[in-house]
Amino acid sequence: MSQLNSINELFVSELSNVSNFTELFNLKAKFLGKKSLLVEQMAKLGALTPEEKKQLGLEINTVREYILKNLSEKQKELEELELVQKLNAQSIDITLPGRGFTRGRIHPITNTINELKNIFVRMGFSHVEGPEIEDDWHNFTALNINESHPARQMHDTFYMQNVEGLLRTHTSGVQIRYMEKNQPPIRIISSGRVYRSDYDATHTPMFHQLEGLVIGEEINFGHLKGCIAQFLKEFFRVNALPMRWRSSYFPFTEPSAEIDIKCDRSTKKEIRIGEGNDWLEILGCGMVHEKVLKNVGIDPMKYQGFAFGVGIERLTMLKHNIPDLRTLFEGDMRWHEIYGF
Numbered sequence: 001m002s003q004l005n006s007i008n009e010l011f012v013s014e015l016s017n018v019s020n021f022t023e024l025f026n027l028k029a030k031f032l033g034k035k036s037l038l039v040e041q042m043a044k045l046g047a048l049t050p051e052e053k054k055q056l057g058l059e060i061n062t063v064r065e066y067i068l069k070n071l072s073e074k075q076k077e078l079e080e081l082e083l084v085q086k087l088n089a090q091s092i093d094i095t096l097p098g099r100g101f102t103r104g105r106i107h108p109i110t111n112t113i114n115e116l117k118n119i120f121v122r123m124g125f126s127h128v129e130g131p132e133i134e135d136d137w138h139n140f141t142a143l144n145i146n147e148s149h150p151a152r153q154m155h156d157t158f159y160m161q162n163v164e165g166l167l168r169t170h171t172s173g174v175q176i177r178y179m180e181k182n183q184p185p186i187r188i189i190s191s192g193r194v195y196r197s198d199y200d201a202t203h204t205p206m207f208h209q210l211e212g213l214v215i216g217e218e219i220n221f222g223h224l225k226g227c228i229a230q231f232l233k234e235f236f237r238v239n240a241l242p243m244r245w246r247s248s249y250f251p252f253t254e255p256s257a258e259i260d261i262k263c264d265r266s267t268k269k270e271i272r273i274g275e276g277n278d279w280l281e282i283l284g285c286g287m288v289h290e291k292v293l294k295n296v297g298i299d300p301m302k303y304q305g306f307a308f309g310v311g312i313e314r315l316t317m318l319k320h321n322i323p324d325l326r327t328l329f330e331g332d333m334r335w336h337e338i339y340g341f
């Protein structure tokens, strides 16, 4: 009996020192396991009288149950402690301001392309697309740009390594692709990325162009003028937009022209389109060269037409008064917000 008492006392004192699951496990082994103090006591039962056996057996059981009960209480205690510790470690400070989220926007370039598509579709144009990886024929040769033309030089054009091909330097190649597959009447626009090895405040190695092409039996320079005037008026939302048609040169058009629009640069802050006394170059155009028509199998004696090409970044910058082209491609949402995109 006194031995059982001291086992019990020993258990109580050791249990009070237990502070984790491993210690609890070891304590259980020490007091209830196969070689435990309690099992030692049970071994004595064999030598006792039935009366004594009953008595000691009862007492052993009482101690055993006491130990079991306390072990399981300790286990619960430890589990609760662990939970509290976990919760404390993961606590959320609900007084912090929320992180919020910003919604994506339509990129200003995409926005301009959509506006341009709307304007030209209303004038009866269809939108077609062409590949950004082009070959010499579609980007240069068929457009009457011969081998020695400066646009072919390495410093302008990105050529592919090890394979034939280049990144298109303009959208004019789409004209060729379309005319190779379709006979007139033709009235198309094409827009997309083009590439040139150039980088400063007004040039990025990738930029966007819009190309237009109209071919028919009766198409003349007057149609070109009317079409461009309508497009610029609608795009800049200026009713009587003064234009200046300057003669120019492109290998794929004859005659060729560059168009300037009236603008006011006197307030340093912004350019006002359609006002003031300055001129601003806005696009290139002309009557499609007969060599180009011949190159794609269209009879220049029967058909003629016009083409134009315009930089989409330039249009976007002018419309929204953006001074640095590069900011368009930095993806900074704060910038987009300032310009109201």
Ligand code: DAH
Pocket (backbone or CB within 6 Å): 169, 170, 171, 172, 211, 212, 250, 252, 253, 284, 285, 286, 306, 307, 308, 309, 310
């Ligand atoms: N391809 C010219 C360029 O990238 C732009 C251009 C000018 C396109 C006149 C045309 C055109 O179709 O007729 O600078």
